[in-house]
Amino acid sequence: MKEVTLIHGAGGELMHELIVNVLARFKNTKTPGGMGLEALDDGAIISLDNTSLVLTTDSHVVKPIFFPGGDIGRLAVSGTINDLAVMGAKPLALSSAMVMVDGFFIEDLRKIVNSMDETMCEVGGAIVTGDTKVVEKGAFDGIMINTTGIGIAEKPIMDSGLRPGNKIITTGTIGDHGFAILAHREGFNFETDLISDVSPIWSTIQAGLQVGGITAMKDPTRGGVANALNEMAKKSGVRIVIEEGTIPINPAVRAASEMLGIDPLEMANEGKAIIGVEETSAEDVLAAIRKTRYGKDAAIIGEVQKGKRVIMRTEIGGTRFVETPMGDPVPRVC
């Protein structure tokens, strides 16, 4: 394949190959004692004296930039906060780099910056440095924002830590963000509104960490829960079995999914985490998460076994594999 395509950017198999074969081919991919690009986790761990710093970066190219439930500003800050959170890191500081097209409305910029501020204020920490570039008309179709975050992790959590016997928890309903973007962009009208779940979930994760027993975490963005579970299973060297009937799905998402023939498991989430927990702690972690603002619909959806792959026990009593998607069905979903 000679050219990069949209599928390469869609968070699935093909993107993974591009990263491994081309994008991550640096001689030095980690700092001494740290963990970096070679692990392809949600962020990197940098060891400094007695502290584990986590570093994570994301470029946000979502289209449209204003959507039900949020905007590119809230998405940018939440995305980075959540990548830090699922590494077990309390957010400390973010950078914010914007690239805009000549002609971008300053009033829209104010709204976006305000959104970023409000989202950051939910969590604490600060936006400490930035960059601004403008490109000529025709070069880009709006605004893109890169946020890079630093957090401090008492005990960093990798996405490769699942062990047989662990339970799998989702912090809430799945597929909300992807369907909201798709419906809004395509102008679909559904009876119930599809609203993005975009939110910074550090306090939800923190509540779980404080109970203890969390073995692995991942935020299911591009490629959805299907991608997240498969990555966790592969890296941990385990099988994951999930129960279809236990997966929390908003009625609006369920309806859209049936109408459009798209699996909510493959749709992006921007305010959720998939968490692996030791069996003995699972109910306590679940209870703690459910007390938090963004964790009210949390549920145990499966367990970890010896073996490979991700399997779902369906509501009609069968089983099917949950595959790693080639990519997210929705371009520019985040």
Add this chain to the structure above:
Amino acid sequence: MKEVTLIHGAGGELMHELIVNVLARFKNTKTPGGMGLEALDDGAIISLDNTSLVLTTDSHVVKPIFFPGGDIGRLAVSGTINDLAVMGAKPLALSSAMVMVDGFFIEDLRKIVNSMDETMCEVGGAIVTGDTKVVEKGAFDGIMINTTGIGIAEKPIMDSGLRPGNKIITTGTIGDHGFAILAHREGFNFETDLISDVSPIWSTIQAGLQVGGITAMKDPTRGGVANALNEMAKKSGVRIVIEEGTIPINPAVRAASEMLGIDPLEMANEGKAIIGVEETSAEDVLAAIRKTRYGKDAAIIGEVQKGKRVIMRTEIGGTRFVETPMGDPVPRVC
């Protein structure tokens, strides 16, 4: 003004206003004990235990992506290394986030990644995490790269530290990058080739830091040396007087400058630093810098006095103000 324009992205007065009035309006712009967005320096300082972490971010939208002397990959890594260096920080780790258009050649991607790797290897440190997004044809005209860097500063250096009596040093010739991009993009043919100076100058800066006596530093990218000197003077509350005859300029740049009527002081540099030094250390710092790979043409070009503004004593014996440019004459120069 209702819309963002190219001048807002050009590193001068108008961009400064946009940042102050819109882009930097967050409630929390620094971490406890640190220095952040409110200072508008090349990076932010984060205090951690006994360590000063420096965080800096840059998006690179240079066009064309391959140019005489380098490419967007070398530019991205050098730019971030140099922003850390002029804050006095030894580079530790970088993140690399790419946004590409559907159809981008994978072979070009390999060249760019290779370039980034070579540039990073000159300095040490690691590229530890990244992100990949692809946008649809027509949405963007190539590739943009955000690099965000963390460094450790024994003693952070701000751009506001100049004091009357200090000398001003440039680590080498000025205007090379801006003229190289302009000439290559417009297809100008000059007798001598214009080549970008893009390079990671940590070892040059480090040599100066080891001597001691450095009071302020800045890397003169968009808006050139004119912008850098004015920012340093304004933030430090001093006057800077430079001697035109002492400013090192490549003959090719001088020729292009005369032919095009563009002042080299306003053209971007991507492998240079402007350094303020205590008078008693100036010659030693200069000597140390001149021994380094990228500091051979270093020169003392002026001094700091009480007062305001930046003044140049011209070669014909007059004086003129060196103003903050409205912006860099070359869009997408970095």
